[in-house]
Amino acid sequence: MSTTTPPRASGRRAWVGALLVAGLGQTLVTHAAADDSDRIAALEQKLDQSLQLIRQLSARVNDLEAQAAHGTPVATVKRSGAGAAAPVAAAAAPPGTLAATQPGVPAATPPDSAQRLERVEQTVAEMAASAGQHAEDLGMPMHGFADVGVGNHNPEFPQYQGADIAELDFFLTPRLGSRTRALFELNFEVGSDGAVGVDLERAQIGYQFSDSATVWLGRFHTPYGYYNTAFHHGQQIATSLRRPRFIEFEDHGGIMPAHSVGAWLTGSQRFADEKLTYDVYIGNSQSISEGKLDMNNAGNTHGSTIVGGNLGLLLSGALDGLKVGVDVFQTRIEDEDLAPAYVTQVRSYGAYAAYDTDTWEDIAEFHVFDNEDLTGHTGTHRSDAGFLQMGYRAGRYTPYARYERGAFKQSDNYFAAQATGSSYYRTALGLRFDVDLVSSLKLELADTHLTDRLIASYNEALLQYAIRF
Amino acid sequence: MHRCHSQSSDTHRPQQRRPRKQLRSAGPLLVVLQLLSAALPGVWSTRVCASAPQLAELPADWRDDQSQPFDLRTLQGHAVVLTMAYATCHRVCPMTMRRLQQMQRDFDRRGTSAEFLVIGYDPERDDAAAWHQYRETRHLTRSNWHFLIGTRTAVEQAARRLGFEFWKYDEHVMHDTRILYFDERGTLVETREAAGYETTLR
CATH class of the missing domain: 2.40.160.10 (Porin)
Structure with a gap:
């Protein structure tokens, strides 16, 4: 921890140089921060869109599950909305278990539709996570x-x-x-x-x-x-x-x-x-x-x-x-x-x-x-x-x-x-x-x-x- | 009462001491203030908008204190109480755990149920065995309590999404004491400060 001060003249030069470097760094970082702000705003917008899509997809899955459970044709059932309750079967299963991991895919659901929706949902979730990750990586705490x-x-x-x-x-x-x-x-x-x-x-x-x-x-x-x-x-x-x-x-x-x-x-x-x-x-x-x-x-x-x-x-x-x-x-x-x-x-x-x-x-x-x-x-x-x-x-x-x-x-x-x-x-x-x-x-x-x-x-x-x- | 004091090195030594070098300068303060102000935009930019978090938006794959996979999607249909902690925290996390236990007693009294999730801040130090030991020694062994270990990336994503701010100082984790309550649809409906300094309803 011994900090030895160099001779005064060279010390001044060193600090002037350091200040210039720091000032330049600040300018660059400020400029980069402005770019980052725009980028973050765009990413947040994409994220919000992605999340909205996820909710819509979740609601659609719930609709399909409800229809399948009642044996109702898909085309004739009204949407239940994004706030639909989760399937009872899932709620009854112990959390974290394999049975509960796939809670609401009834046997009557068309397998290809369910799988397709799940894939889309997963893709959107990954996109959202990725967008969030990029935004989070900016800067140094x-x-x-x-x-x-x-x-x-x-x-x-x-x-x-x-x-x-x-x-x-x-x-x-x-x-x-x-x-x-x-x-x-x-x-x-x-x-x-x-x-x-x-x-x-x-x-x-x-x-x-x-x-x-x-x-x-x-x-x-x-x-x-x-x-x-x-x-x-x-x-x-x-x-x-x-x-x-x-x-x-x-x-x-x-x-x-x-x-x-x-x-x-x-x-x-x-x-x-x-x-x-x-x-x-x-x-x-x-x-x-x-x-x-x-x-x-x-x-x-x-x-x-x-x-x-x-x-x-x-x-x-x-x-x-x-x-x-x-x-x-x-x-x-x-x-x-x-x-x-x-x-x-x-x-x-x-x-x-x-x-x-x-x-x-x-x-x-x-x-x-x-x-x-x-x-x-x-x-x-x-x-x-x-x-x-x-x-x-x-x-x-x-x-x-x-x-x-x-x-x-x-x-x-x-x-x-x-x-x-x-x-x-x-x-x-x-x-x-x-x-x-x-x-x-x-x-x-x-x-x-x-x-x-x-x-x-x-x-x-x-x-x-x-x-x- | 001050009786006497000296900081001198007054030993009997034969050699001549060299003249002392001048120490210290206040000049670097300016440089660091410049660097600090330059770094601040980066600091703020790390805060991601956390509007209406949903449990389903968190990374799904975790392990519990038995090293078994735990999928957050299995919590659909359950009310969830969630917090973050680290196993060797002895100042803040014990308060949080006491608050969780109080909430559990309140649920029991009302005849309602909820799943309690504790996500570890530091997966590199707090492994499944550490959390298992934590549960045993603190008698937090009810089956609806889950102590989760994720990857570092998953933990950081979850923390940011849920608004938990933390940073590591060597083996210490600097963090807050929030407790989140999600309803059966996985929507965040309440946030509490576990240390009792404030309560925020969303």
């Missing part, structure tokens, strides 16, 4: 999230207090075909310097081989543990007001590589009633720059990688809603703030359990770090972090509680080099209230203790208003 808040501290950057805007997150999923997938998440967010910046949080293009295997290329949320891939940047869908501190996004104080740039194979496979989920990924190894993790969007200069995997099991029966899993990753992190750069081999082993039902949302996640100093001579260091969160869904209200802690060796350069790499523990109580389907208010009271680099503590009272659109 754009959705997103936003949240604002107020508190005696900023929830992400506690050096600030008062009101804050947190993020405006645009989520785009262009339709590319039946198996090709794409996902982009463009986020405007306030950084640690208080300024608004833009990050392409996720940029994934993928191919779905089957329901059990999709491969993604690009920038994605590193699939470690549970929380990082269950919840993304849209805070409105999360129960809590913010992520646990140690798995925050990199530019919000997280000390784990929340994003990776590379390839990711993911899927699930059902075994009897249980479901196995898996993730395997490889990407650019991250680095530390300006006290924060940088996922190296453009690649890195030494070719090292992050490699990892995640295996989960969704249980059923009495344990329906429970997911348990383990994960592991290894990466080689350079601290670019030092000259020469320090290099640490980071190994993380994790385990998690999440119980997600209509009533409870309980999440536990734990990670152990077994890091090795590859530059200096400080050897290996073991640290750990974890959290437990419990939430109870009571209609529109969801009270929750969370305890989290991180014990990070400060002799380990991986943690020492990160601005937020100090050990801590935090307890929080919160309440989420769903104002409506698209917005929620969250109140959280938290007590945070920093326990090694600086011995300190602070209390927080935070309010957040989050929406989706």
Whole structure:
């Protein structure tokens, strides 16, 4: 998420160019939209005509069926109208069964007429569906999230207090075909310097081989543990007001590589009633720059990688809603703030359990770090972090509680080099209230203790208003 | 109460730190606003006129939670209550299901009957086994309740035709809580907002 600003002059040129491109794009799209409107109008007219024809045909079928049932010659029977009741035989048959599938074709109906009408009806229905489909495929839906808040501290950057805007997150999923997938998440967010910046949080293009295997290329949320891939940047869908501190996004104080740039194979496979989920990924190894993790969007200069995997099991029966899993990753992190750069081999082993039902949302996640100093001579260091969160869904209200802690060796350069790499523990109580389907208010009271680099503590009272659109 | 706070990285480290690069710029805001305004016509164009939907106009071929084919045409002559849901929804869909159960009790009390259809939003994640488990754990096992799985195209067509707006955010489905009531002729006669925020009669 580190967005580096290029030199000012070239930056201006770049943005002027981008604006021109965007303006040109708008002109073209507006022109295309006008054409689309005409086309849609024509399609809707055709659709309405088709539907009218279907109704007429349905009425005619009903007439024929009624006539056949009474043994009346077709030519002498008056039309019963489009609103004729369905045949009793069909109504009596259990829905979905084969007997009910062909409910009203009595034996007395001339077979060729019935079949012909059915074919015509089917053809018109397909035409109508096709016309509707073409109209629906136009354009690319754009959705997103936003949240604002107020508190005696900023929830992400506690050096600030008062009101804050947190993020405006645009989520785009262009339709590319039946198996090709794409996902982009463009986020405007306030950084640690208080300024608004833009990050392409996720940029994934993928191919779905089957329901059990999709491969993604690009920038994605590193699939470690549970929380990082269950919840993304849209805070409105999360129960809590913010992520646990140690798995925050990199530019919000997280000390784990929340994003990776590379390839990711993911899927699930059902075994009897249980479901196995898996993730395997490889990407650019991250680095530390300006006290924060940088996922190296453009690649890195030494070719090292992050490699990892995640295996989960969704249980059923009495344990329906429970997911348990383990994960592991290894990466080689350079601290670019030092000259020469320090290099640490980071190994993380994790385990998690999440119980997600209509009533409870309980999440536990734990990670152990077994890091090795590859530059200096400080050897290996073991640290750990974890959290437990419990939430109870009571209609529109969801009270929750969370305890989290991180014990990070400060002799380990991986943690020492990160601005937020100090050990801590935090307890929080919160309440989420769903104002409506698209917005929620969250109140959280938290007590945070920093326990090694600086011995300190602070209390927080935070309010957040989050929406989706 | 604020007692003390620091965000500094104050470790004892021998090397000189490089000067920090300047971060962030507000300039991209203009570009994205341009792109957003350019994309909006595309967004509106996806909304297809949904005048007087008929059950017969929906895609016909579905599977139920037993993986058996289910043809919507077999519902001719039955009143139908229809909604859409996804199996791992724990905020909105439970409210919808409770509302459906209340409607079922009302029907029973009045001595009338209806077929209840729940169309899955996400056929890639919610297969027949998932819906079967859903029914069992929530005791929604009456034979006139049908949990239907369709192709992605069929689901999207049905949703658009019936006015259900939804979009997927990774494994989450953003959706509303509408309940539709079709009469015995398959004509939509009432639409309700299951969360109780509003009720619309057509």
